[in-house]
Each structure stands twice: as C-alpha cells, then as structure tokens.
Amino acid sequence: MLELFLLLAAALFSVGLYGALSQQSIVMIMMGIELMIAGVITAAAALWHFLAPAAADGQVIVVAAVVAMAVEMAMGFAVTTAVFRSRDIDTADAAEDLKG
Amino acid sequence: MTAALFAVLAVLAVTGAVLVFRCASMARATFALLASLVCVGGEVILLGLPYLGVVTVLMMVMEMVVMAVFMVAYMMNPAGLMPMSMVHNRRGALTISGVVFAGLAAGVLLAPWPGRVGTAPQDTTFQAGAALMGDQMLTMVTLGFALLATMVGATVLAVGRGRYDRFGDDLSRPRPDDPAGGGVGR
Amino acid sequence: MSALLWLLAAVPLTAGTALLLTGRRLDRPAPALGVAAAAATLGLAVASAVLRPEASAPLFAGIRAGLRVDGLSAVMTVVVAAVTLAVLVFSAGEKDRLSQGGRFHGLMLLFAGAMLITVTATTLPLLLMAWEVMGAASWALIGFWWRQPQRTRAADTAFLTTRTADLGLYLAAGAALAGGVTALDLDALAGARGPWVHLLTAGVVAAAFGKSAQLPFSFWLSRAMQAPSPVSALLHAATMAAAGAYLLLRLHALLEATAWGGPLVAWTGAATALLLGVAAAAQRDLKQLLAASTCSQIGFMVLAAGTGGVAAGTAQLTAHAAVKAGLFLAAGAWLYALGTKQLPALRGAARAWQWVGAAFTACALALAGLPPLSLWAAKDEVLAAAFAQSAALYATGLAAAAVSAVYSVKALWYVLRETPGDAWQGYDTEESGTRRVTPLMRPPLLVLAAAAVALGVLALPGVFSALRDAVGTPDEPSPSAWQLPLSAAVALSAAWLAWRIQGRGPGPRLLRPAAVRRWAAGWLGLEQAARTLAVRPVLALARATAVFDDRVVDGAVHRAARAALTAAGLARRSDDGGVDALVRAVARTARRLGRAARRPQTGLLHQYYAQAAVGFAVLTLLLLSLR
Amino acid sequence: MADAGSWPSVLVAPAALLALAVLALCSDAVLDARTAGRPATPAAAVRPLLDVVRLLLAQPRRTPASDALLWRIGVLTAPTAAVLAVAVVPFGGHVVADLEVGVVWFNAMEALTWAGLWLAGWGPNAALPLIGGYRFLAQGLAYELPLMFALIAAAVGAESLNVGDIAAAQQGLWFAVWMPVAFAVYLASVLAFSFLGPFGYPAGRDIAGGVLGETSGVDRLLLQAGRWLLLAAGSAMAVPLFLGGGAGPLLPGWAWSLLKTLAVLGLLLWARRRVPAVRADRYVEFAWMVLIPATIVQTLVPALVVLRR
Incomplete structure (x- = not known):
C-alpha cells in the first residue's frame, strides 16, 4: 500500500512538474x-x-507543506500583480530581464 | 473498502491534475486543480489524519476560488474561448517529467521500505497539536513568522501605491487619499 | 761651438716652417726670404765646415741625438747649402709659375734643414727623423701643383717607393738595438753582434738603394720629374738622391764588416750606372734623360762606397751635384721659356738663349766626362777604387762612362742645332711658355757651370790627397797614370761617335734593335716589374685580406648579429607563439567558458525549473550511488 | 454522546433540514404578507412554494457561450453544502456522522458555498452574475475569519472539535451566555453565508439579482433552495455550539434542539427583515478591524477558563 501512495505522490509531482515546465x-x-x-x-x-x-x-511535514503552499500562492500572486502592474505582461517568457 | 476509496480518489486526483493543463478554460483548469486537491485531502483523511485532510480541503477551496479571481484578472483568455496555446518546450517538459516520474517510481518500488514502527494514537489531531505546541514549537514559530512575512511582503508587492502616494511627498497629509473609501477612524 | 751646429740646423728649419705656416700672406716676399735664409745657411755651413763643431742632446732613454761635422759632413753641408742657395735664386726668377711661393720656399728650406741634419747626424734615430722629413718634403714638392692628378700620383709613387725602402733603416735600428749597439751611434754600428750585423747591413743597404733610386727602385725618379724644375735640380739631382750614397759612404765600415756588403753595393752601383745610362740614352724627354743620368752617376758613387773609395765617392757626389743642378736648371729655364722639354722640340734652344745654352753645354760636356772637366776626374777616382777591387768592376764602370758620354752628346746635339722653322709646333705642349728667361735665372746657372768646370781640379794629385785626408781614408787608391788618359780617350771617342750617328738625319736611333730601344725608353721596365712584382701582389694581398676581413671577420660579426636577430626572432616567436598564445588561449577559453556559463541564464522561468529538476535528479542519483 | 448515525438517519436528516427550510420560507412569506398588509392567511404562507412548480415547468434560458458544466456544478454546490454541513449536527441524541473534527467539517462545507456561488456567477458568461459572484467572495473574505474564530472559541470552550462533545460541555452554562460575541458573530455569519437579509449583497437588486440573475428554471430553484437550506443548517448548528444542544428540563433532547433551532430561525428571519443591507467592503472593514480582534479575545476567554479549570 505504501508504494501505491508514493506512486500516486510521484504521479502528482510529475504532472505538476510537467505543468510548471510547459506552461x-x-x-x-x-x-x-x-x-x-x-x-x-x-x-x-x-x-x-x-x-x-x-x-x-x-x-x-504536512502542516509545513500546507503552509508552503499557502505562502507560494500568496507570494506568487503578489509578484504576478507587481509584474503585471509594471510590465502589463502575464507570461513568464516576457519577463526575462535576468537573461545572462 | 479503504483500498477502493484510495483507488477512486487516486484516479480522480491524477485525472484532475492532468485536466488542469489540458483545459483551455482557465476556470475549468482551476476547479480541476481544486478537485485534485480535494481528492488529496480525502487521501490524507483516509490515511488517518482527519483534521489535516479537512483543513487541506478547507484551505484549497478558498485558495482555488482566489486563484480563479486572479486567473480571470491576469489571463488573456480566461474562458478559453479563443484557441490559444500558452505552452512552450512541451517536449522538453514531457521528457523531464517523464524521467523524474520514472526515477521516483523506480526509487519507490526498489527502495527497501522498513516496516511500521509503533501505532497511531487514537486522536491524531491531538498528537499533531501536542507536537506542534510541544517539541516542534520551533517549527510552529517559524511557520508563523513565515506566514506573517508573507502577508506583509505580499501586501507590499501587490499594492502599487507607496506611502508617498498616500501621504504626499513629505508625508505631511493628515488623511491618506486612497482610491477606495473606508479605513478606520473616518 | 755647438751652438753654431744647432743654429745651422735651426735656421733653415724655422724659416721653412714659418714660411709654410703663414700660408699665402707671405707669398710675395717668400722668394726674398728664402734666398736670405739659404744665404745665411751657406754662411753657417762654411763656418761649421771650418770650425767642425760637435753637439749632442738627450733624445730617448740612453740614446742621445748627436750632431758632428767631420770631413765628409763638412763637404756635404757646403755642397747642400750652396746648391740650395743657387736653386732658390733660380726659383725666385721663376716665381710667377710657382704662385704659392711661401709654400714652395718653406718646403725647400725645410728639406735643406733635414738634409743638413742627415749629413751631420751621428746617431741613427736623429738620422732617421731627418731622413723621414726629407721623404715627406720630396712628396710635398713633387706634388706641388697638386690640382693636377698625374703630379699627385707621381708624388705618391715616389713617396711609397722611398718609404718602402726606408723601412730598411727601421729594421737596421732594431737589429742594432738587438745587436748590442744600444746608443745607436753610427760609427759603432759595425760592432753589432753576430747575425744582427747582416740584418743591420741589409737594412741600411735597402734604405740607401731606395733613396738613391738604385736599380730595383730607380723608376720613382722618372715619376719624380713631375716636380717643378728647381725641385728636380735640388732634390732629385744634388742632394736627396745622393743621401743614399752619402749613407753608404758614412757606413762603409759596416759594409766591410760583412763579407757580402761591399761587393753587393759595388756591383749594384756598377750595374745601375751602366743600365740606367743606356736608359738615359733612349729617352726623348730632356728631364727623363737627366733623371736616368742621375741614377747612373749615383751608381758610380755607390760603386765607390762599395769599393771603399769614400773620398772618390765624395768627389763624385760634389761634382755631380754641381753638374746635374746646372743641367736641370737649364732644362727648367727652357721649359719656362718654350713650355716643352721634348728634345726634338728644343732644337736650337741653346742658340736662342746663349747664356743658358753656354751653361748647359759646359755642364753637359762635364757630364760626358770629357777632360779636364770635374766629372772626368771624379769618375777616374771612383774607377781607380773599383780597379783596386776587381777588373770587371773597372770595365763595367768604363762602359758606363762611355754611355754617359753618349747621352750627354745626344742632348747637346739636339740643343745646339739651328732652330728649325716648324719648331713652334713643339712649343707649349706641357706648359704655356713665356718665351723669355728672367734675369734672376742666369747667375745660378753660370755659378753652377763654373763649379762644374772648376771641380776638374780634383784630378790633381794634391787636391785629391787633401780630400782623402779630410775624409779620413788616406790610403785610398788614386788613379794611376794610365787610367786618366784611357778614360779620357774612351769618353772622347764615345762622344765623337754619338755626334756622328746623331748627325746622320733626324731621329736615327742609337740603339739598333727596336725592342731594346723600347725597353730602355721605358726605364728598363722597372716600374712595370715593380708593379707586377710588388704592387699587384700587395694589392691582391690587400684585396684578399679585405675580402677575408669582409667575409670572415665581418661575416662572423654579421652572422653573430644575424644569429642574435634570429635568436631574438625565435624568442619573439616563441614568446608570441608560446607564451602569448598560451595567454590568449587561456583568455579565449575563459571567454568561451564564460559564454557557455551564460547560456543556461535564459531568463525563461520554465527553463530554470527544468535545469533545477535535472540538477536535483542528478544530485539524488549521485547521493544514491555514493551511499 | 450522540450515538453514531445509522443508515436511516442519513435520510432523516436532509428531510428534517428541508422541512425546517420550508417552515422558514413560509413564515418568511407570512411576515412579508403581514408587512405588506395582507392577511396572514395560509395561502400567503404557501405562495413561495408555488414558485417551485413554476420554476420546474419553466423553459430554462441559455446565455451564449456559457460554461454549462461549471454553472451546473455551482448551482448544485449550494444545497449539497447545506446538507453535508448538517450531517455533523446532533439532533438531541442523534447525529448523522459523529466526526472527530465536526466543527472543521462544518467550516469546510460552509467554505464550499464560496466555490458554488462563484461558479454560479461565472457559469452564464454574463457580467452581472459574475459581479454577484465576486460580491459573494468579498463578503466571504469578510465573514470567514470571524466565523472561524467563533467556531474555534466554541471548540476551545469544549476542548474538543466534536460537535457532540461541545454540546455536552455546555451542561452547566451555555456558551452563548459567556461567549456572546462568538454567538453574535456566528449568527451574522450564518446570514452571510446564506446571503440573506443584510448580507444579500451578492444577490442584490442593484445588479439584477446578481448570482440569481441569469438562473432560470431548475437552476434558480436549486439556488433558492440552497440559500434557505444553508440558513436552516446554520441555525441548526448554532444550537449544539452555543445553546447546549438537546439539554432541557422536560422535553427530550431532539425536542429541545428543534425548539432552539426554531427560535434561532425566528431570530434570523426577524434580523433579515430589520437590518439594512450592508455593502461587502464596509462589512469587510468592520469584520477585519472589529470582529476579528473581538473574536480573538473572545477565544482567549474560554482558553483561560479551560486552562484554569
């Protein structure tokens, strides 16, 4: 049973990773x-x-993860708002000022 | 029974996750994510952590609704009516996530997981509460401060107007002129 | 006493130097000053001859500079002073041609001073110095008109030949020092030890032959004729040419010290007398004829020195000085007047200017050796000394005497004929003739002619024995009864024969075979021989050494330089190629790495996530593999 | 302790909730009639029920490019949330699901109405319902935190998240008595999450009915039902939290619960009629600046009491 749960976790993680990388x-x-x-x-x-x-x-750990999710949400939207307000963009590709 | 429930919830969670990136409409993507996370909450409840599960569900619902608001605010095509693909490097992402999943799966299946040590207490919520307030106090404090910092940081970042806009160049205005009315003491 | 001697030497030297240094300012009064100085010198010379002073001064460490007037020196000083005075008077007459009078008279006085020191010196270093100054003065005077290249070339040839021979004196000085004669006293030279004496003798003989233009070195006298006539008269007839003979006469003891010294000198003198006489007979230029005759007459003096006849040699020297000076001055006068010295062109010159012609005739007859004139007597004394040595020498000398008669008569024949109508074509070929003889030229000619005749008195036994005592060789053989008439007969017959042959039509050649005539005319091919034997090898050697120097020494230097350059190039290349290249390579790789390092910074968030994911995956794999 | 719900109770509870909702609706209609001066006849009371039939028969209107799926989910969420919320409420001794974390569950289910209302607003692809949805969110942000602290206060008082325990813990003194702020906040929140009365802002007439604007037919019926069910559920939950649950001198447990629930319903209906509508931004300011500190202090009181005991 543990392996199944962990497989589920891995699946969720991978789909999330795919989403984060491709969007x-x-x-x-x-x-x-x-x-x-x-x-x-x-x-x-x-x-x-x-x-x-x-x-x-x-x-x-679960509590910490939940808090992390909350913090990620909050800061993400704050940054998005700030970037949107200053640059009028919402895609990550447009904000590439840190380009090397 | 629990195995069946686990299976249902697992499948629902994964499909929800996949749907998030398949849907054209942002609202649908958001609520697919909500569904997926609710299923994760269910799984947690199934694993004998009722409090954490329900709290997760509670938090996720509110978060997803707020995300939906932001989605509509920032996305160019929230309803997905116009055919637009907001995707890049699909193949690269797919390969990397595939490799990661394969690695993790291999790790999960091949790792010699030890047996269970000790049994779960009757009231897991009490156990979590006692730990957080007891020997994990440092974690609790840290999380607390992190949340405080997030609240302040997020507000500062999100609000476009600074104190000079509100109180004048030399901060001399008695009452800040905010666009929205309200505010204590008015 | 000794002050007189120093004065004798100092007067001509200081006067000459003064005239030389003042340059053109004293050109006008130069002839007068020159003649005055010469007169003073003559006075001093006569006084020193009578008083016989002696002086010496420290010169180097252990070597003194000594002057002494003994018998021989007395005669020589008087002769030199007298001839110098005569010549300077003559050149005063010719002063418009000798425009730079200051320089001319300066040099002539300088030469006279040097000659006086030579004849009175008792130590070799002083003699050497004077000898060198004479050589230099001769070079300067031959090349007096230095704007004309052939004169300077002649001066150089003369100077080089005499200088090469003078090296013998230096060799002699060295040998003397090595041979133990540390004081380098002339009289003590004969006492040099062992082999050094031969070296000493060889050195002295070589120097004497060079200076007196004896056989191997005669050709420089022909080139010396480029000098002005007074110079030829003084230097190349009376004094300098005779200096060599004087040296041999002075050092006859040294010649006797070595077995081969005397005979070598004698035979060379005899041979020169005979051969150069033949050369003189073949000449068409009056001055060349006189120069060749000078060589042969000096040959007699050398013959006398070789056979121990010091008094005979002195007499010959004195008589010849007077005769040849007169002849040269006469030739100079005609050159000044007619602008030519070619014998055919001078036909009738004697008739045109009787005084000059009379003097010339007197001297020429004396030169021919006709009795009772001076040279006849002197020559007999020399032949007597030679006869004492060997009959062959006597025969050769007699033949030489005959030849001298021939060429004298040849000169006379040309000059005494009437002036042909087309004579003017021959005039002005070498100079622009002035068609007149200045009054100042006449007295020296007459004096010299008188001397040439008067010196015939030497034939008298009393005079000759007095001369022998003066010179210090009393037991010298005097001409026997039959020798005087024999030489007279030979001279007269030769003269008459020559006059006949010369008289049979213009240009008949005395010498039948054309090849021999051309050989004789060319001064016996001596110059050609010297050139081929000495000059060309030396030049070749010089070129070889130059090439060697260029190729080897310079080559080595160039190669070293080129090696240094190549080494530098190599270093540069290795530096550029090696070190710089390395540095640039490092810089390039650093830049490339920098660019590569910047590639992942695409600024695209999703790529950062991808990189992070890959990074963590690798990390975990690493972790797992390590555990 | 209420015994675990058996199978039949799963059915009884929703029925009881429906009954309560209908009762509340009718009494509200009677009050309307009386205020409108009409005689308080049973016909007036029954009038709203007629709408049910009308809505069921009506031809549902469709807006162009509406997101039918989400719309339908939104509309369904409201009633289901109410039913699920009442599952943990004990009626006298009986409770459908005696969860350890009953209070948190009730809160989670109540939070579902956020998602439901926003989806109902987003569904028809029309401006006004969307504005209604946003209004409900604003109102939600306002009432959520005070509500949570109120519930936490009750839970702290009873040192347990189980609703049954909380009800049992009030034997001596009702929480409503020494946690009045929490009780008042709770009641206000009940009105808020059922967007009734002063908190009818999301369905306000100024935006043509807001969330309810574009709904028609069954959708409208469900939404309206959900609204009144939430009200009934909220008031039912108030009884065990603050009014001692089934405890009472004479009557059996469930009777006292019923009586208290009806009392609360009456109070809310009266309040709905008397208190003027409150704009969300004003209420959010009032809620965050006044109510949150008040409820935090309120929670401190039982905490101290519990620690001292």
Missing part, C-alpha cells in the same frame, strides 16, 4: 507548483501512516 502563464506555473506540493503532502502523509505513526513528524 507560459505565471498563474499556470503556480498551479503546477501547487500540484507538486500536493504530491509532497500525499507522500508525507503516507510515510507518516506507514512508517512512523507514533511520532507526529509526518503531520508536521
């Missing part, structure tokens, strides 16, 4: 990242459940 829009990239974090949550919960239920560390 141009910043918001869609954030959705990709959300999925990746969801994968992490699933993996953490599964590992807690199957390996170390006695300790609460697994749960703490």
Whole structure:
C-alpha cells in the first residue's frame, strides 16, 4: 500500500512538474507548483501512516507543506500583480530581464 | 473498502491534475486543480489524519476560488474561448517529467521500505497539536513568522501605491487619499 | 761651438716652417726670404765646415741625438747649402709659375734643414727623423701643383717607393738595438753582434738603394720629374738622391764588416750606372734623360762606397751635384721659356738663349766626362777604387762612362742645332711658355757651370790627397797614370761617335734593335716589374685580406648579429607563439567558458525549473550511488 | 454522546433540514404578507412554494457561450453544502456522522458555498452574475475569519472539535451566555453565508439579482433552495455550539434542539427583515478591524477558563 501512495505522490509531482515546465502563464506555473506540493503532502502523509505513526513528524511535514503552499500562492500572486502592474505582461517568457 | 476509496480518489486526483493543463478554460483548469486537491485531502483523511485532510480541503477551496479571481484578472483568455496555446518546450517538459516520474517510481518500488514502527494514537489531531505546541514549537514559530512575512511582503508587492502616494511627498497629509473609501477612524 | 751646429740646423728649419705656416700672406716676399735664409745657411755651413763643431742632446732613454761635422759632413753641408742657395735664386726668377711661393720656399728650406741634419747626424734615430722629413718634403714638392692628378700620383709613387725602402733603416735600428749597439751611434754600428750585423747591413743597404733610386727602385725618379724644375735640380739631382750614397759612404765600415756588403753595393752601383745610362740614352724627354743620368752617376758613387773609395765617392757626389743642378736648371729655364722639354722640340734652344745654352753645354760636356772637366776626374777616382777591387768592376764602370758620354752628346746635339722653322709646333705642349728667361735665372746657372768646370781640379794629385785626408781614408787608391788618359780617350771617342750617328738625319736611333730601344725608353721596365712584382701582389694581398676581413671577420660579426636577430626572432616567436598564445588561449577559453556559463541564464522561468529538476535528479542519483 | 448515525438517519436528516427550510420560507412569506398588509392567511404562507412548480415547468434560458458544466456544478454546490454541513449536527441524541473534527467539517462545507456561488456567477458568461459572484467572495473574505474564530472559541470552550462533545460541555452554562460575541458573530455569519437579509449583497437588486440573475428554471430553484437550506443548517448548528444542544428540563433532547433551532430561525428571519443591507467592503472593514480582534479575545476567554479549570 505504501508504494501505491508514493506512486500516486510521484504521479502528482510529475504532472505538476510537467505543468510548471510547459506552461507560459505565471498563474499556470503556480498551479503546477501547487500540484507538486500536493504530491509532497500525499507522500508525507503516507510515510507518516506507514512508517512512523507514533511520532507526529509526518503531520508536521504536512502542516509545513500546507503552509508552503499557502505562502507560494500568496507570494506568487503578489509578484504576478507587481509584474503585471509594471510590465502589463502575464507570461513568464516576457519577463526575462535576468537573461545572462 | 479503504483500498477502493484510495483507488477512486487516486484516479480522480491524477485525472484532475492532468485536466488542469489540458483545459483551455482557465476556470475549468482551476476547479480541476481544486478537485485534485480535494481528492488529496480525502487521501490524507483516509490515511488517518482527519483534521489535516479537512483543513487541506478547507484551505484549497478558498485558495482555488482566489486563484480563479486572479486567473480571470491576469489571463488573456480566461474562458478559453479563443484557441490559444500558452505552452512552450512541451517536449522538453514531457521528457523531464517523464524521467523524474520514472526515477521516483523506480526509487519507490526498489527502495527497501522498513516496516511500521509503533501505532497511531487514537486522536491524531491531538498528537499533531501536542507536537506542534510541544517539541516542534520551533517549527510552529517559524511557520508563523513565515506566514506573517508573507502577508506583509505580499501586501507590499501587490499594492502599487507607496506611502508617498498616500501621504504626499513629505508625508505631511493628515488623511491618506486612497482610491477606495473606508479605513478606520473616518 | 755647438751652438753654431744647432743654429745651422735651426735656421733653415724655422724659416721653412714659418714660411709654410703663414700660408699665402707671405707669398710675395717668400722668394726674398728664402734666398736670405739659404744665404745665411751657406754662411753657417762654411763656418761649421771650418770650425767642425760637435753637439749632442738627450733624445730617448740612453740614446742621445748627436750632431758632428767631420770631413765628409763638412763637404756635404757646403755642397747642400750652396746648391740650395743657387736653386732658390733660380726659383725666385721663376716665381710667377710657382704662385704659392711661401709654400714652395718653406718646403725647400725645410728639406735643406733635414738634409743638413742627415749629413751631420751621428746617431741613427736623429738620422732617421731627418731622413723621414726629407721623404715627406720630396712628396710635398713633387706634388706641388697638386690640382693636377698625374703630379699627385707621381708624388705618391715616389713617396711609397722611398718609404718602402726606408723601412730598411727601421729594421737596421732594431737589429742594432738587438745587436748590442744600444746608443745607436753610427760609427759603432759595425760592432753589432753576430747575425744582427747582416740584418743591420741589409737594412741600411735597402734604405740607401731606395733613396738613391738604385736599380730595383730607380723608376720613382722618372715619376719624380713631375716636380717643378728647381725641385728636380735640388732634390732629385744634388742632394736627396745622393743621401743614399752619402749613407753608404758614412757606413762603409759596416759594409766591410760583412763579407757580402761591399761587393753587393759595388756591383749594384756598377750595374745601375751602366743600365740606367743606356736608359738615359733612349729617352726623348730632356728631364727623363737627366733623371736616368742621375741614377747612373749615383751608381758610380755607390760603386765607390762599395769599393771603399769614400773620398772618390765624395768627389763624385760634389761634382755631380754641381753638374746635374746646372743641367736641370737649364732644362727648367727652357721649359719656362718654350713650355716643352721634348728634345726634338728644343732644337736650337741653346742658340736662342746663349747664356743658358753656354751653361748647359759646359755642364753637359762635364757630364760626358770629357777632360779636364770635374766629372772626368771624379769618375777616374771612383774607377781607380773599383780597379783596386776587381777588373770587371773597372770595365763595367768604363762602359758606363762611355754611355754617359753618349747621352750627354745626344742632348747637346739636339740643343745646339739651328732652330728649325716648324719648331713652334713643339712649343707649349706641357706648359704655356713665356718665351723669355728672367734675369734672376742666369747667375745660378753660370755659378753652377763654373763649379762644374772648376771641380776638374780634383784630378790633381794634391787636391785629391787633401780630400782623402779630410775624409779620413788616406790610403785610398788614386788613379794611376794610365787610367786618366784611357778614360779620357774612351769618353772622347764615345762622344765623337754619338755626334756622328746623331748627325746622320733626324731621329736615327742609337740603339739598333727596336725592342731594346723600347725597353730602355721605358726605364728598363722597372716600374712595370715593380708593379707586377710588388704592387699587384700587395694589392691582391690587400684585396684578399679585405675580402677575408669582409667575409670572415665581418661575416662572423654579421652572422653573430644575424644569429642574435634570429635568436631574438625565435624568442619573439616563441614568446608570441608560446607564451602569448598560451595567454590568449587561456583568455579565449575563459571567454568561451564564460559564454557557455551564460547560456543556461535564459531568463525563461520554465527553463530554470527544468535545469533545477535535472540538477536535483542528478544530485539524488549521485547521493544514491555514493551511499 | 450522540450515538453514531445509522443508515436511516442519513435520510432523516436532509428531510428534517428541508422541512425546517420550508417552515422558514413560509413564515418568511407570512411576515412579508403581514408587512405588506395582507392577511396572514395560509395561502400567503404557501405562495413561495408555488414558485417551485413554476420554476420546474419553466423553459430554462441559455446565455451564449456559457460554461454549462461549471454553472451546473455551482448551482448544485449550494444545497449539497447545506446538507453535508448538517450531517455533523446532533439532533438531541442523534447525529448523522459523529466526526472527530465536526466543527472543521462544518467550516469546510460552509467554505464550499464560496466555490458554488462563484461558479454560479461565472457559469452564464454574463457580467452581472459574475459581479454577484465576486460580491459573494468579498463578503466571504469578510465573514470567514470571524466565523472561524467563533467556531474555534466554541471548540476551545469544549476542548474538543466534536460537535457532540461541545454540546455536552455546555451542561452547566451555555456558551452563548459567556461567549456572546462568538454567538453574535456566528449568527451574522450564518446570514452571510446564506446571503440573506443584510448580507444579500451578492444577490442584490442593484445588479439584477446578481448570482440569481441569469438562473432560470431548475437552476434558480436549486439556488433558492440552497440559500434557505444553508440558513436552516446554520441555525441548526448554532444550537449544539452555543445553546447546549438537546439539554432541557422536560422535553427530550431532539425536542429541545428543534425548539432552539426554531427560535434561532425566528431570530434570523426577524434580523433579515430589520437590518439594512450592508455593502461587502464596509462589512469587510468592520469584520477585519472589529470582529476579528473581538473574536480573538473572545477565544482567549474560554482558553483561560479551560486552562484554569
């Protein structure tokens, strides 16, 4: 059962990664990242459940992941807003000032 | 029964995830993501963490709705009515994610997972609460500060007007002139 | 006493130097000053001859510069002073041709001073110095008209020949020092040790032959005729040419010290007398004829020195000085007047200017050796000394005497004939003739002619024995009873024969075979021989050394330079190719790496995620593989 | 402790909720009639129910390029959320699902109405419903945090997230008595998430009915039903949280629960009629600046009480 859960987590992570890598829009990239974090949550919960239920560390990781997801959302939209307001663009490709 | 439930939820989660990047309409993509995350919440509940599961669901619902608002605000084609592909380097992304999935899957299947150590307490919520408030206090504090910093940072970044716009060049105006009314003490 | 001697030497030298240094300012008064100085010198010479002073001064470490007037020197000083005075008076007459009088008279006085020191010197270094100054003065005077290249070339040839011979004196000085004669006293030279004496003798003989234009070196006297006539008269007839003979006479003890010294000198003198006489007979130019005759007469003096006849040699020298000076001055007068010295062109010259012609005739007859004139007596004394040595020498000398009669008569024949109608065509071929003889030219000619005749008194036994005592060789053989009439007869017959042959039509050649005539006319091919034997090898050697120097030494230097250059090039190339290239390569690779490092910074977010994903994957694989 | 719900209770609970909703609707209609001066006859009471039949028969209108799927999901979410919310409410001794995290569940289900309303607004591809949807979100942001703190206050008071435990913990003193702020905030939030009365902003008449504007036929019916069901569920939940659940001197547990629920419903209906409509931005300012600190302090009180006990 643990392997199944972890496979699910891996699947979610990979789909999220594919989304983050292939999408141009910043918001869609954030959705990709959300999925990746969801994968992490699933993996953490599964590992807690199957390996170390006695300790609460697994749960703490899940809480941390949830917080991370929230922070990622907040900061993502803040940056998107700032970039949109200053550059009137919403795609990651257009904002390539850091180009080497 | 739980295995069946797990299977259903897993399939739903993955299809939801895939749908997110397949749908043309942004709203649909957002709510596909919501569905996927709700399923993940379900999985967590299934794994014996009811509180975390429901909280995840609660948070995800609100987040996705806010994301939908931002999606409509920034996306050029939120309803997906115009055929537009906002995608690049599809093949590269596919290969990388494929390789990552293969690696992870190989790791998952080949790794010698140890057995379970100890049993879950009756009330997992209490266990989490005790840990967070107990020996994991540092984590809790850090997360707290992170959230505070995010709130402040996000607000500062998102708000386009600075204090000089609101209180005048030498910050001398008694009442800030904000576009939206309201504000305490008015 | 010794001050007189220093004065004798100092007067001509200082006067000459003064005239030379003042350059053109003193050109007008130069002849008068010159004659005055010469007169003073003559006075001093006569005084020193009577008083016989002696003086010496420290010169180098251990070597003194000594002057002494003994018998021989006395005669020589008087002769030199007298001839110098006569010649300077003559050149005063010819002053419009000798425009730079200051330089001319300066050089002549300088030469006279040097000659006086030579004849009175008792130590070799002083003699050497004077000898060198004479050579230099001769060069300067031959090339007096230096704007004409052939004169300077002649001066150079004369100077080089005499200088080459003078090296013998230096060799002699060295040998003397090595041979133990540390004080280099002339009288002590004969006492040099062992083999050094031969070297010493050889050196002295070579120098004497060179200066006196004896056989191997005679050709320079022919080139010396490019000089003005007074110069030829003084230097190349009376004094300098005779200096060599004087040296041999002075060092006859040295010649006797070596077995081969005397005979070599004698035979060379005899041969020169005979052969150069033949050459003189074949000449068509009056001055060339006189020059060749000078060589042969000096040959007699050398013969006398070789056979120990010092008094005979002195007498011959004195008589010849007077005779030849007169002849040269006469030739100079005619050259000044008619502008030519070719014998055919001078036909009738004597009749045109009787005084000059009379003097010329007197001197020529003396030269021919007709009795009772001076040369006849002197020559007999020399032949007597030669007869004491060997009969063959006597025969050769007699033949030489006959030949001298021939060429004298040939000159006389041309000059005494009437002036032909077309004579003017021959005039002005070498100079622009003035068609007159200045009054100043006449007295020296007459004096010299008188001397030439008066010196015939030497034939008297009393005079000759007095001369022998003066010279210090009392036991010298005097001409026996039959020798005087024999030489007289030979001279007269030769003269008459020559006059007949010459008289039979214009241009009949005395010497029958054309080849011999051309050989004799060309001064016996001596110059050609010298050129081929000495000059060409030396030049070839010089060229070889030059080439060697260019190719080897310069070559080495160039090669070293080129090697340095190539080394530098190599260093540069290795530096450029090696070090710089390395540095540039490093810079290039750094730039390329920099560019490569910048490639992943595409600014595209999704590519950063891709890179991150790949990075983490690799990291985890690495981690797993390490564990 | 309420016994776990057996299978029949799964059906009874929604029925009871529907009944309550209809009762509330009719009493509201009677009150309307009386205020309009019409006689409070049963016909007036039944008038709104007639609409049900009309809506079921009406030809549903379609807007161009509307997102039918999302629209339909949005409309369905409202009633389902209400039903799922009431699942954890114990009626006297009976509860459908006695969850450990009952309160959080109720909150999550209540949060679903956000998604539902926004989708209902987005569905018809029309401006005014979309504005209605946005208005509900603004209003949601306003009432959500105070509501959460109110619920947390109740949970802290009972030291448990289980609704049954909370009800049991109020034997001595009702929470409503010594957590009045939390109770008041809760009631306001109930009105807010059922966008009724003062909080009818998302369906306001100024934007032609807002979210309800473009709905017609069954959709409209479902939305209206969802609205009143949410109200009934909210008031049902109020009873165990703040009014001691089924406890009462004479009557059995469920009877007291029913009585208290009807009392709360009456109070809300009265409030809906008396309190003027509040714009969302004004209410969000009031909620965030006043209510949140108040409720935080309010939560502090039970925390201290619990710690002291």
